[in-house]
Amino acid sequence: MTTYKIGxxxxxxxxxxxxxxxxxxxxxxxxxxxxITLDFTELPMGWDGIKKFDDPLPQVTIETLKSCDGWIxxxxxxxxxxxxxxxxxxxxxxxRHLFDLYANIRPNKALPDVKCxxxxxxxxxxxENTEGFYPDRSMFKGSGEVLVxxxxxxxxxxxxxxxxxxxxxxxxxxxMKRRQKKVTIVHKANVIQLGTGLFKETCYExxxxxxxxxxxxxxVDAMAARLVRSAADFDVxxxxxxxxxxxxxxxxxxxxxxxxxxxxxxxxxxxxxxxxHGSAPDIAGKNIAxxxxxxxxxxxxxxxxxxxxxxxIFAALQEQSNRQx
Numbered sequence: 001m002t003t004y005k006i007g008x009x010x011x012x013x014x015x016x017x018x019x020x021x022x023x024x025x026x027x028x029x030x031x032x033x034x035x036i037t038l039d040f041t042e043l044p045m046g047w048d049g050i051k052k053f054d055d056p057l058p059q060v061t062i063e064t065l066k067s068c069d070g071w072i073x074x075x076x077x078x079x080x081x082x083x084x085x086x087x088x089x090x091x092x093x094x095x096r097h098l099f100d101l102y103a104n105i106r107p108n109k110a111l112p113d114v115k116c117x118x119x120x121x122x123x124x125x126x127x128e129n130t131e132g133f134y135p136d137r138s139m140f141k142g143s144g145e146v147l148v149x150x151x152x153x154x155x156x157x158x159x160x161x162x163x164x165x166x167x168x169x170x171x172x173x174x175x176m177k178r179r180q181k182k183v184t185i186v187h188k189a190n191v192i193q194l195g196t197g198l199f200k201e202t203c204y205e206x207x208x209x210x211x212x213x214x215x216x217x218x219x220v221d222a223m224a225a226r227l228v229r230s231a232a233d234f235d236v237x238x239x240x241x242x243x244x245x246x247x248x249x250x251x252x253x254x255x256x257x258x259x260x261x262x263x264x265x266x267x268x269x270x271x272x273x274x275x276x277h278g279s280a281p282d283i284a285g286k287n288i289a290x291x292x293x294x295x296x297x298x299x300x301x302x303x304x305x306x307x308x309x310x311x312x313i314f315a316a317l318q319e320q321s322n323r324q325x
Contacts, residue, residue, distance in 0.1 A: 003037045006301075007064065007071030009045040009091075013279025014289035015074025021291035022072060022298040041068065045091050046076040056081060057091040062098060070271040070301050074294065075279040089136045092274065096129055097137045101265035101272055102163065103170045104129040104244065105300070108231075108251035111260060111292075118254040121231035122179070125251060126171040127244025128199075129265060131158040134241050159195040159240070164202035170266075171203075171238035172210040178235050183207065185217040186239035186247065199240055220247070227251055252276055262296035273297040 008023065010016040023040065030038060043061040044052050052058070056076065065071055078090040089097065096104075104127040110119045131138050135145035135155055144156035175183045185203045187196040200217055207215045218226065220243045226233070227247065231254055239247065252261035261276035275293030283289055 003039050004069045005039045005041060005067060007061075007068040008040050008042045009061070009071060009073045010042070010048065011074025011091075011279065012046040012077035012080075013075060013281040013284040015046070015076070015279055017285070017287055018275070018289050018291035018294045019072055019074045022295045025295060026298060026302075043071075045073070046078075047081075049091075050081065050085065056085050056088075057094050062095075065095070065099070065270075068270065070273065072294070072298055072301065073272050073274045075275065075277065077279040077281055080281070093134075093136055095272060096265055099270060099272075100130065100267050101270070102128065102130045103167055103266045104263060105170070105174070105266065106244070106248040106252070106261065106263040106276065107296075107300075108248065108255045108261065110255045114256045114260070116254060116256045117228075118231040118251075121234075121251070121255050123231060123234045123251065124174060124178075124236050125244055125248040126167060126174065126236060126238045127248065128163055128167040128239070128241050130241070131160060131163050132241030132243075133157040157192070157195050159198050161198060161202050164199045165206055168203040168206035168238060171236050172207060172213055175213045175236040176210060180214070180235035181212055182214040182216075182235040184223075184234055184237045185215065186220050186223045186237055186243055187217060188220050188243070190219060196240060203238060223247060224250060227254060231255070248276065259290055260292045260296075262293055262300055264297060264300040271301050273301040 008019065010019050026038070041064060043064055044058055045061055046056050049056045049058045049061065056078065073092065076091050078086060095101065106125045106127065108125065109122045110116045133155060135143045138144040138156060138158040144158065146154045148154055171183050175181050185200055187200040189197040189200045204215060207213060224247065227250055231251065237247065249258060252258045259277045263274055263276050265272040265274060275297050277293050280289060
């Protein structure tokens with residue numbers, strides 16, 4: 001009997017109800033398998049952590065996650081936390097930083113019978129997750145954002161060859177398994193010449209190791225327009241942190257709804273399943289929230305994303321199910 005440890009962070013707002021729905025599906029799949037068990041470990045996060053430990057991401061949660069193969073993270077409502085907690089890195093950003101979850105993978109594909117603007121689209125946005133223009137995660141200590149005077153703010157963008165190389169490999173490995181075998185690099189090298197220019201050049205260099213994959217590139221503003229007009233033309237898009245955040249929200253709306261969009265955050269050994277949407281406190285507790293986003297994110301946790309040890313879980317479940325059928 002093989003056991004995998006999965007952390008469960010219910011989060012705020014609709015988090016508990018949608019995460020419970022995802023767990024119900026996984027447990028139903030487990031009933032059809034043998035030779036494998038999942039140890040679901042519930043851990044405090046968000047308001048639950050504040051109430052119990054005066055911390056939205058308590059140390060006990062962080063320490064326990066170190067021994068987990070992966071975890072499911074519900075949404076958090078950090079904007080409503082007490083002021084002393086709002087000033088800190090939010091739980092999602094902190095976990096991405098602490099566990100170096102450098103790849104944020106966001107698929108965008110229309111679901112059957114769901115009205116959308118891009119019904120033929122089937123693309124994946126691979127977003128670098130650790131640096132760029134996000135000041136709360138671009139520094140070893142402190143923030144990359146400074147208010148020099150009441151009327152002047154400076155933000156530091158960080159772009160490293162190491163980060164570009166590893167996210168590019170994630171994108172190209174994904175493309176090798178896809179229908180088009182195509183990677184599109186998104187940047188703004190015409191203006192941010194050194195920063196996103198380094199990202200673009202590094203991705204092209206990595207691409208030489210994958211001769212079967214086609215490569216092209218777009219400026220981020222042109223890509224936004226092309227997604228609206230012809231999202232079906234794209235396969236795997238690799239880009240920087242902020243650009244990936246913005247474009248994946250756009251793609252999510254084009255293919256159905258941001259509320260249906262899924263994502264996973266990965267490193268070389270662990271993964272965090274996390275829906276793209278927020279905590280929707282206005283409908284919390286009414287049992288009307290759509291759980292599809294977190295459910296599809298949980299499926300991603302178990303189903304073949306690169307660099308995810310937890311892939312073994314789904315593979316074992318699938319093998320056992322095939323034998324029984």
